Amino acid sequence: MNRNKIKLGVFGFGCVGEGLFDVLENNLGFKAEILKICVKNKEKKRRVNGGRITYDKKDILDNPDINVIVEVIDNAKDAYEIVVEALSKGKAVVSANKKMIAENLPELLLLQDKYNTPLLYEAACCASIPLVRNFEEYYDNDLLNSFSGIMNGTTNYILTEIFTNNKTYQEALSLAQSKGYVERNPALDLEGYDSKYKLTILLTHAFGVTVKPDEIFNTGIGRLNNFDSKFAFERKCKIKLIARAQKLNSGGIAAFVMPELVNETNELYAVDDVFNGIVTESSFADKNIFIGKGAGAFPTASAVLSDISALSYNYRYEYKKKNQIANGFIDNNFFVDVYVRSADPAIIDVNAFEEIYERYYSKEDNYLTGKINFDKLIKSGWVNDSEVNIILLNNKITML
């Protein structure tokens, strides 16, 4: 295998960009040279020598010596513009921007085809855990039935503080914020959007289903209170925020992000703190579990570098599942077991439920548990009511 020489142009020199720089400097293995780094802020002191820094994206995009673009900036819109221009100029791209990729995947597939130029994004899906390439290569030959997991480190840190260190939600959230774990827009983490972007990307590689993030339901842990935590504690469970995708008999795919009760026999029970964990279930390999750090400068940079290295031998995603599975679609017509807590029980329409398991009323708070059609659940008036909290009782997705 002969390897191509890689000459890099990097957009962004925040913590991931700096991490990549350090990883490349300390790397015994594959070597790649950074020719230019494009940054926005002219005032900020940089750790690299001035000649490599530029403020003009043309210095990278129009530089004939640069053959690979690394895009590690925050802004999804700017990132998309850079990627489009780079691909159109035949420059391979490595990106860690989950939001940008998830929201533009159909277009990004077409652009890769049109310009016959690859875009890799291992770092966008749980950073240091090698997921995208294993989904592409390893499960190509197996009948993948489902994958699910903890795909957001911030919420997992918060939930660990609650369930392992007995903090309240507010205390845990403050702690996460003081450590710089929470995005500028907290809803991205707390309400499951970040997890959903990763889920959206992996759906393409796992099941050949490419949809916009908007088509996938997500709810998070922002409404978790002490009453909910107690409910979980009493059942010897933790609550984890899980992104889940599962093949249905209909030929469609169930896909969503929701908090879920997990007991100690669950593979994700012990995946705590900022770690991410993904469980795959397939007909032949059976269950595989991947655990690792899903964020942070170095874990992200190491995933970026593994993509750069792969480009040196002309690797590209083949999106094989898109050819194998003709008519994949998101299907919300299945049943889940839920816990629904609400200060005013009257606002929960019990007729929406297939079966009620328990009802509990108290001065403190009220809940019901039961089986409900997922489509009814997500279209219900109360699913987004700030006075209501919904948690899955288990990981079962059933058809009637």
Add this chain to the structure above:
Amino acid sequence: MNRNKIKLGVFGFGCVGEGLFDVLENNLGFKAEILKICVKNKEKKRRVNGGRITYDKKDILDNPDINVIVEVIDNAKDAYEIVVEALSKGKAVVSANKKMIAENLPELLLLQDKYNTPLLYEAACCASIPLVRNFEEYYDNDLLNSFSGIMNGTTNYILTEIFTNNKTYQEALSLAQSKGYVERNPALDLEGYDSKYKLTILLTHAFGVTVKPDEIFNTGIGRLNNFDSKFAFERKCKIKLIARAQKLNSGGIAAFVMPELVNETNELYAVDDVFNGIVTESSFADKNIFIGKGAGAFPTASAVLSDISALSYNYRYEYKKKNQIANGFIDNNFFVDVYVRSADPAIIDVNAFEEIYERYYSKEDNYLTGKINFDKLIKSGWVNDSEVNIILLNNKITML
């Protein structure tokens, strides 16, 4: 990426061979055709049509239409002969035979080079868990410091029966035997040889160190008694059989297979039953954990098929670490914390220990715990005494 057409010749039609056949038949993804299957036993009824079955290896090795050989027979010596002949004839090989590969790795590296023909063996290292390729590709760019794990499902099943289901060692062993989990030569599983073969192979891909299995110390769970289990129970630990490799300051690598106490904060604590689990620690990606079924017809066949698929785009191991790390070697000059149980305490030379932590005498049995130089431990007279059992107290490898 254009894919080569793969025409297979398969040696062996035992449970893995049949598994592969089923996986290929049910596979939506990559297609490969089995032209011939070579078996030994002429009496046995086969599930495939007669034209494809042969009893003469030449029908495969001299068949110009066959470009990939799959070798899934038991006998390591016969397997090696087949692999050598196949490579010399320019036919790529996929093997699941950990013993054959571990014992002949230096020769197999040379043969691949000499005939410019690849040999892949993902299935030989923990079957369904994608380890070899992730070690080759993903950690190519990261400074891997250590890897360790449960690499044998049979002993893990036995230990789970003891520590989760309160069985005695004898009861658990009988149960494993009744389920067909134990190799014809039980020492292969019980004394850690099977784990050691996998460790030996992974050492090449992780650290570029290629040694014969004989150079690596292994001990297993064959001498575990109720007294030992009680010792672990009282400390809220389980015992797991762990294969471990870790970089030392000397530039050498510590590598061994030994039973080890693990408490519930350990990533491997919850890896039970026939599951395998591997933990990697690297400077940038930090900790990654891979869990899955390490044996069985389908998990093994799915790994074999992932190799066949990789051959269709000319994938081969580059053994990159062998170029990166010039003088890797196995170094036994480090310290470990051990529990040593013996009916006769007089046979344990306490002067061999750097430090004694505890001594316990009773009518039932006796033990001591302490810190010892690993080289002294493995050269001690009592390490292989059937009346003595040795268990690591923790996963720490220290230099003085």
